[in-house]
Amino acid sequence: MSAGSLRPSAGSLRRTVHAEWTKLRTDAGHLWLLLGLVAVTASVSAAAAATARCPTGGCGQDPVRLSLTGVTPGQTIAAIVAVLVVGHEYGTGLIHTTLAAVPRRTTVLAAKAAVVSGTVFAAGTVAVLASVLAGRSLLPGNGFTPAHGYAALSLTDGPTLRAAAGSVLYLVLVALLALGICTAVRDTAVAMGVVLGLLYLFPLLSHVVTDPGLRRHLAQIGPMPAGLAVQATTDLRHLPIGPWAGLGVLALWAAGALLVGGTVLRLRDA
Numbered sequence: 001m002s003a004g005s006l007r008p009s010a011g012s013l014r015r016t017v018h019a020e021w022t023k024l025r026t027d028a029g030h031l032w033l034l035l036g037l038v039a040v041t042a043s044v045s046a047a048a049a050a051t052a053r054c055p056t057g058g059c060g061q062d063p064v065r066l067s068l069t070g071v072t073p074g075q076t077i078a079a080i081v082a083v084l085v086v087g088h089e090y091g092t093g094l095i096h097t098t099l100a101a102v103p104r105r106t107t108v109l110a111a112k113a114a115v116v117s118g119t120v121f122a123a124g125t126v127a128v129l130a131s132v133l134a135g136r137s138l139l140p141g142n143g144f145t146p147a148h149g150y151a152a153l154s155l156t157d158g159p160t161l162r163a164a165a166g167s168v169l170y171l172v173l174v175a176l177l178a179l180g181i182c183t184a185v186r187d188t189a190v191a192m193g194v195v196l197g198l199l200y201l202f203p204l205l206s207h208v209v210t211d212p213g214l215r216r217h218l219a220q221i222g223p224m225p226a227g228l229a230v231q232a233t234t235d236l237r238h239l240p241i242g243p244w245a246g247l248g249v250l251a252l253w254a255a256g257a258l259l260v261g262g263t264v265l266r267l268r269d270a
Contacts, residue, residue, distance in 0.1 A: 012107055016102050016108060016111035024119065038123055041073070041124075041128070042127050045070035045135065046131070051142075056148065057149050064153060075171060075199065076196065078171045079178035083178050087191060088188070109261065116175050132160070135153050162244075163232070173227065178192075183264065202224060206219060222249075223254075224250075227247055227249065229245075
């Protein structure tokens with residue numbers, strides 16, 4: 001088989017994306033999960049903003065990051081959405097029908113990645129905007145005021161916009177990471193265990209390790225601590241890794257998972 005035959009044509013990919021989108025939008029479970037992603041992210045962010053306090057000037061907190069606290073629990077739902085896109089088909093045997101209809105397996109994975117990215121991006125955008133709005137409304141009443149050195153949150157502010165946009169991309173990349181892992185292991189429960197273990201392993205190790213240099217290195221290579229650096233808007237010089245560089249680390253993890261998943265999908269029987 002030539003290398004060119006493995007590349008999905010634009011028409012084939014478009015039709016496959018449409019088929020994957022149809023499957024997702026007609027499954028009520030995915031809709032509820034996406035609504036849950038918005039609700040959990042926004043509500044946890046609002047709770048964090050409502051309970052934070054800055055009684056004096058220079059209280060050392062990052063109001064933007066506080067307002068985006070809900071992205072951390074929200075990532076679990078984003079991962080579930082992605083895992084179910086593949087895991088459900090393997091669990092029900094529908095994957096045989098999918099691969100019979102679209103023999104090019106790279107096309108199938110590319111279409112699933114496109115649909116997962118689009119839906120999580122849409123839900124994540126709503127969730128992050130709601131979180132920023134909650135922070136803008138609640139934080140000034142808790143001492144985050146110009147008098148204490150904090151301007152009201154606004155997406156016209158460069159660092160705030162970067163943190164918000166980066167948080168949406170973070171959710172998309174976590175979903176793609178989960179999609180790649182589930183494609184490789186072909187089991188919903190196992191895939192979720194691997195995804196959550198990978199995300200939370202590095203933060204847990206950072207709490208156990210006593211060497212500051214090793215802790216910093218773990219924060220630089222872990223998909224979750226590195227990726228969430230994009231939310232920081234204060235004391236950037238003291239971060240283990242820069243905001244965009246950290247998101248790039250997560251992107252490499254997601255790309256690696258998709259590469260492994262795509263390779264397994266091509267080489268193994270369904």
